[in-house]
Amino acid sequence: METIGNLIPPFDWTSFLFQPWTPPYEQGSLWILVMGFLVAASCGLIGNFIILRRLALVGDAISHTILLGIVLAFLVTRSTGTLPMFVGAVLAGLLTSVIIEFIHKHSRIKPDAAIGITFSTLFAIGVILVACFADQVDLDQECVLYGEIAFIAYEEPLVVAGKALAPLSVVRMGGVFMLILLFISLFYKELQVTAFDAGLARSLGINPTLFHYATMILVSLAIVSGFESVGAILVVAMLIFPGTTAGLLSDRLPVHLLLSVFFALCYALLGLHLATWLNCSIAGAMVVVAGGIFALAWLLSPQKGLIALGMRRFAQAGT
Amino acid sequence: MRSKPRKTNWSLPKVKTKVLSFFVVLFGVLGLGYVSLQGTPMGAQVDRFFSFQDPAVRLAVVACLLLGLNCGLLGAFMVVRRLALVGDTLSHCVLPGVILGFLWGMYKNPWTMFFGAALAGLLGLLCVSWIKRTTTVREDSVLGIILTSFYAVGICLITMIQRLNIEGKAGVDKFLFGQASALSEQDVLLLAIVAILAITFVVLFYKELLVSSFDPDFSRTSGIPVSFLFGALMFLLTFSVVTALQATGAVLVVAMLITPAAAAYLLTDRMHHLLIFASGLGMLSGLLGAFFSFLGSRLPTGPFMVVGAGAIFLLAFLFGPQYGVFPRIWRRYRYRSRIQGENTLKAIYRMLEDTKFEKRKVALEALARFRKQSFAEAVQDVKVLKRKGWAHFEDRSLKVMKLSPEGWHRACQITRNHRLWELYLTFEANYAPDHVHDDAERIEHLLGEEIVKQLEERLNFPNKDPHGKLIPSAKDIEEGLKIYGDDR
Structure with a gap:
């Protein structure tokens, strides 16, 4: 019988700092780091506009319903290729946002309840389908919920001219990252206006609905290419955390975007080390790190931090 | 002005029968499913579930x-x-x-x-x-x-x-x-x-x-x-x-x-x-x-x-x-067709009024001219009236129509609502007489018996609207209905 004392391994600086980067781990660690960064940065960038x-x-909601999209795509095409999965997931994402809008517009159900009803029902249908076709689908709900980034090192790499270049999912995620980067830099002004003032956007001749659905498609893309490695719920964390943490530190959108990318790097690196020490899920550790950085920002932010707030209140009480 | 609570167009006994028939159908389907499952392994599972043993x-x-x-x-x-x-x-x-x-x-x-x-x-x-x-x-x-x-x-x-x-x-x-x-x-x-x-x-x-x-x-x-x-x-x-x-x-x-x-x-x-x-x-x-x-x-x-x-x-x-989507669509449809029908009734009333109520029958040709619409549209409108039991065609070729007693009654009521409201706006709300028509056009379909009675009292039982037209009073309508039956 083991005891709870065995749960947390003893802390050791040298192994904490260097173990991931010593053979035979270093190759895997590099790809995990790159993948973690790409997921967090893609989600973080597009997440800024979602939060706003x-x-x-x-x-x-979308991160749950892509399960249904993937299962249906598999049942229709009978293949586990990348393209059907992508199409299925993006369609499921779009369907989710359309249903939410529809319920909210055509009844007196409030948007938050509409979100809850939609995603839970679609997710439940997905889980039932997985359970019914379990012998045919190489997918389990747990994988969708908390994927495993550590497997990335064992993945089949993309081979170019006889040389192994990078694991396939890293390449895919990199593509999505570039796409999101391109989208944001091309349509930065439009995104900014629609995020803050949809009415103004419409009067300027920008179609907010179009940008809404374009953003939703990109979110679905980021989620579907990230969920296998970090899990659906943790993708959601990556959507929300960078933007919100940046929001505690600055009021400027460009600064938010830059900070998001920086935070993404922090999450990936520190998460990897934390997971090595505790020997636990790397994706989980990344989100724990994200939570920790949020807590630090909440406490220490020079403008909006708890300490700054307390000091200001103290100074006010003094005068 | 007090008003009665809005009447929904589904009454309680009707709903009860609807609910009852829904459950009858539901249990019928369930029973059929149960019987068809008898003898299969799934049927055995169903039995096991409902025996609660x-x-x-x-x-x-x-x-x-x-x-x-x-x-x-x-x-x-x-x-x-x-x-x-x-x-x-x-x-x-x-x-x-x-x-x-x-x-x-x-x-x-x-x-x-x-x-x-x-x-x-x-x-x-x-x-x-x-x-x-x-x-x-x-x-x-x-x-x-x-x-x-x-x-x-x-x-x-x-x-x-x-x-x-x-x-x-x-x-x-x-x-x-x-x-x-x-x-x-x-x-x-x-x-x-x-x-x-x-x-x-x-x-x-x-x-x-x-x-x-x-x-x-x-x-x-x-x-x-x-x-x-x-x-x-x-x-x-x-x-x-x-x-x-x-x-x-x-x-x-x-x-x-x-x-x-x-x-x-x-x-x-x-x-x-x-x-x-x-x-x-x-x-x-x-x-x-x-x-x-x-x-x-x-x-x-x-x-x-x-x-x-x-x-x-x-x-x-x-x-x-x-709040269901389909009942709401149905209600909107019913409301629209009622308003369409009532507007036709009002036009017919005014045409009859122009003949000093000498005539009962109306030629669709004249109705179309009166409402500045095509003959086909007039036929459509009268068909709506016919569906509601407010009118019928006098001949096979759909050229002449006549209001039924119910249609005549409703036509009087709508005209009365319209003219009373115009009067009310003119005298009580100080609208200019040439601005009251559009407002009355909308409200005439919504006024209930009770409010109309109050309006009449308030306006001291008038008989002429701001444009000098006669307002049919409740008594007129009653008596008109009695002599309406004879064919002229």
């Missing part, structure tokens, strides 16, 4:  | 019913207070607590797991309200942050447990998706305790909960302890989420909180009905979940429960008598 439009939990 | 079945059914009751009852408050997604956050927050509770005794002890989960859930809710109070982060982002960080801690703990050599650690996974047949008697006992607590709380504080759910400011000024009630509600919510976890799983508890309550919200406007409907629909979805997961042996319970609740919501969303 108070759609943070729509991301949560 | 199997203690495991009985336990699972009781658990699912209690769960549906708890979640529906408390979920109703969440839905009306716009806190629907707090349930989602709560159900994810409890994960680390469940695992710590498991680690406490190193086995699946329902009591320690219950307390661990409840503590973690309450801690999560406290964090939410604390962050909300001290930062400018929006509520949905705060919920997302707390949800994912607690959940991530839970996942780290689960993966750490995998390394340890503990018996029964596999059972912890059940908390993610739920399996009602894995419930023990102690779990059901916990569910029952929560149900009793929840019902007692709601019954005792019904009035206070009602007021503070809809108007917290007013209730604070009238001395109701709003934050105490909110805290107590959150406590009970946490308990019910934690006890529901094993049957539905962490991811789907939120559905049992929101979906039955939202469906009930579409069916009624009264809070006590809402509570009863929500608990009833919750129990129904619980039963459906237990039944279907039993049919397919080894299938998880939670998802079936949620899909059952989703189907109930869909039915309410589409067919709910008052």
Whole structure:
């Protein structure tokens, strides 16, 4: 019988700092780091616009419903290729946001309840389908919920001219990252206006609905290419955390975007080390780190931090 | 001006027959399905389920019913207070607590797991309200942050447990998706305790909960302890989420909180009905979940429960008598065709008026000219009247029509409404006489008997409208109807 004392391994600086980077781990660690960074940065960048439009939990909803999209795509095409999965997941994401809008518009159900009803029902249908076709589908719900990034090192790499270049999922995620980067830099002004003032956007000739659905498609893309490695719920964390933490430190959108990318790097690196020490899920550790950085920002932010707030209140009471 | 409450166009006995026939059809379909399943293995499973002989079945059914009751009852408050997604956050927050509770005794002890989960859930809710109070982060982002960080801690703990050599650690996974047949008697006992607590709380504080759910400011000024009630509600919510976890799983508890309550919200406007409907629909979805997961042996319970609740919501969303999509479309259609018909009636009245009521029959050619429309449109309009029993064609070639006594009556009423309202606007609201027509055009279809009588009194029983036209009085209409029968 083991005891709870064995749960947390003893802390050791040298192994904490260097173990991931010593053979035979270093190759795997590098790809885990790159993948973690790409997921967090893609989600973080697009997440900024989602948070601004108070759609943070729509991301949560989509991250659940892609299970249904993937299962249906598999049942229709009978293949586990990348393309059908992508198409299925993106369609499921779009369907989710359309249903939410529809319920909210055509009844007196409030948007938050509409989100909850939609994603839970679609997710439940997905789980039932997985359970019914369990012998045919190489998918389990747990994998969708908390994927495993550590397997990335054992994945089949993309081979170019006879040389192994990078694991396939890293390449895929990199593509999505570039796409999101391109989208944001091309349509930065439009995204900014629609995020803050949809009415103004419409009067300027920008179609907010179009940008809404374009953003939702990108979110679905980021989620579907990230969920296998970090799990659906943790993708949601990556959507919300970078933008919100940046929001505690600055009021400027460009600064938010830059900080998001920086935070993504922090999450990936520190998460990897934390997971090595505790010997636990790397994706989980990344989110724990994200939570820790949020807590630090909440406490120490020079403008909006708890300490700054307390000091200001103290100074006010003094005068 | 007082007005009678708006009459809905479905009366109670009609609804009763509708509901009754719905259930007759439902049971017919179920009975047919049951008979056709006889003799198959699935039929045997159905028999086994409904005989309730199997203690495991009985336990699972009781658990699912209690769960549906708890979640529906408390979920109703969440839905009306716009806190629907707090349930989602709560159900994810409890994960680390469940695992710590498991680690406490190193086995699946329902009591320690219950307390661990409840503590973690309450801690999560406290964090939410604390962050909300001290930062400018929006509520949905705060919920997302707390949800994912607690959940991530839970996942780290689960993966750490995998390394340890503990018996029964596999059972912890059940908390993610739920399996009602894995419930023990102690779990059901916990569910029952929560149900009793929840019902007692709601019954005792019904009035206070009602007021503070809809108007917290007013209730604070009238001395109701709003934050105490909110805290107590959150406590009970946490308990019910934690006890529901094993049957539905962490991811789907939120559905049992929101979906039955939202469906009930579409069916009624009264809070006590809402509570009863929500608990009833919750129990129904619980039963459906237990039944279907039993049919397919080894299938998880939670998802079936949620899909059952989703189907109930869909039915309410589409067919709910008052807020359903289709009844609303139907009512709009009925209203439009009534207005179209009444406008035609009014035109016909004015044409008859122009002949000093010498004639009864109207040529459609003349009607079309009068309303500046094509002959085909006039035929369409008169066909609408015919469908409502307000008119009939005098000949096969559809060239001449005549109003029925009911149509004549309604035509007089509409004209009277129109002219009275024009008069009212001119004298009481100081409108210019040439501005009153459009307004009257809209209101004439909505005025009821009672209001028209009051209008008449108020205007001192007038007989001419602002344009000098005669207003048919109630007496005129009565007498006109008597002589209307003779054919001229």
